[in-house]
Amino acid sequence: MFFITNRFPKGSIQTKVGRKFDFDLRNNAPSNSVFFCRRDQDGQITEVGGLNFMTALKQSPYRQLLLYIHGFSNLPEDVFGAAMEFQQLCDQKSAREVLVVPVIWPCDNDLGIVKDYWDDQKSADSSASSFARALCRFIEWRNSNLNDPDSDPCLKRINVLAHSMGNRVLRETLAAWDRYDLADGVPLIFRNTFLVAADIENESIHRSERGKLICDASRNVVVYFASDDMALRSSKAANLKNKIASRRLGHSGPENMELTPKNVYIVDCDDINNSYDHPKGHSYFRSGRTPGKPGVVFDHIFECLRTGRVFPEDAERRSTILRE
Template sequence: MLFITNRFPRQSIKTRIHRNFDFDLANNAASNSVFFCERLGREVYEEIGSKRFLQRLKAAKHRQILIYLHGYSNLPEDVFPAVEEFQALCEAQEPEEALVVPLIWPCDNDMGAVKDYWDDQESADLSGFSFARVLQKFLAWREHDQFEEDAALCLKRINLLAHSMGNRVLRETLRVWRKYHLPDGVPLIFRNTFLVAPDIVNEALDVGAPGEVICHASRNVTVYFAADDLSLRASKAVNLKNRIASRRLGHTGPEDLALVPRNVYAVDCDDVNIRYDADRGHTYFRSGVNPGEPGAVFLHLFAALLSGRVFPEDPARRMTILKEG
């Protein structure tokens, strides 16, 4: 499995092709460097460098790429099995359609969820600087192969899925990308951007808000939310304790669809999220009731991935309620 990370390795931060790469799990600082790697097995990783990484993506038989931004308090070996599950669901629906590529950002491994939450918010914000550099590389690669003379353009479509606090990483990445690299505006780099249980304020996508840039970079932005998401209830309580009064986008969807760009869509998952994740109702976008079998959220998401349209049967529609079956 190919992956990109800004977690510090135990080794030097200097890139060395084909070296072993070992995560320093005790260090949750966001590195300014990014590392392009391959997972060869459980806790076995190799650094392959950006040139070989992008060449591997281009050579893959898959027609689309799905960048996967995980949520808070997830260590690498928590993320990789989730990506494997999602990849298997994609292959079962349509072989060689979407290649899932995780971005691993530095969550904490301290004891205590509240401490992890605040540490991870800081890491999420700081990760924006390093991942903005990754987007610069993807943009150059998509428009021309900088490593091969007279190489054809890469026509693979790029999509992005951000879960939970991964949405904060995405927001900060695009904000930094625009501010320091593209002051005239970001390009339309993502075909679909899926915001699943987003742990950001529910006005984040409003015109003029910091997250509006997500809409500028995407053809479609689909928000999946559930009012009884227990993880986001805890998130709201933690933020209130620190005098940040805000409802979460993953609880309510956009505060007012009239105030967000027209390419934003809302999907209410309240009827299925607890069925798919009985503990928290938070991770409901992969398997459904039975492990390895797609749930209604995954099927909706994958249909948009295939068609490039969220509601192809009714282009004017902007919201729906998902139900099992």
């Protein structure tokens, strides 16, 4: 499994292709550097470098890529477990269709959810510059002859799935990329962007708000939400404690659909989230009631990936309720 991270490794932060890469779990500060790595089935991690990483993804037999940005309070092995589960579900549906590529940012593993929450929120914001640099590397590679030595450009579709506070990482990464590296706004680089149980304010993707760049960078933006998501209730309590009063996007969907761009779609998961992830109802986008068997949320995500359309039966439709 290939992945990108801005967590500090043990030893030097200088990139060295081929070295064994071990996470320094005691250091959960975001690194300004970004590391391109491969994790083998035995758990050993090797740093491969940006050029080798992008070339390997281009040459993989999979038709499209899915960048997976995890939520708060996740250590690397937690992320790998979730990504491998999602990969296995994709392969069950259609072999060589979707390759999952985790994006690992530094979370806190202190005891106490509120302390973790605020440390992770700061870490999410601070990770933006390093992941924006990774996007710059990708655009440079895609447009250079290193990508196209034999008149064979990279044609893989790129999608992104952001879960929980990973949505904050995505929002801030695009904002940093737009501010420091781009002249005319973000390019359209994602086919589908899935915002699952998003731990950002529910007005974030309105046309006048910071998260609008997510919509600008995507063909489709699909918001999955559930009003009884217990993890987001804890998030709301933590924000209220610090005098920030706003519903979360993953609780209610957008504040006002009339103010969102036309490529935003919403999916109400309230009827199934707790049966898929009891008792939190937060990680409901992979397996359903039975581990290893896809749930209806995964099925919907995969059909969007396969077809590039959210509601192919009705081009004007922008919302649905998922039930078993």
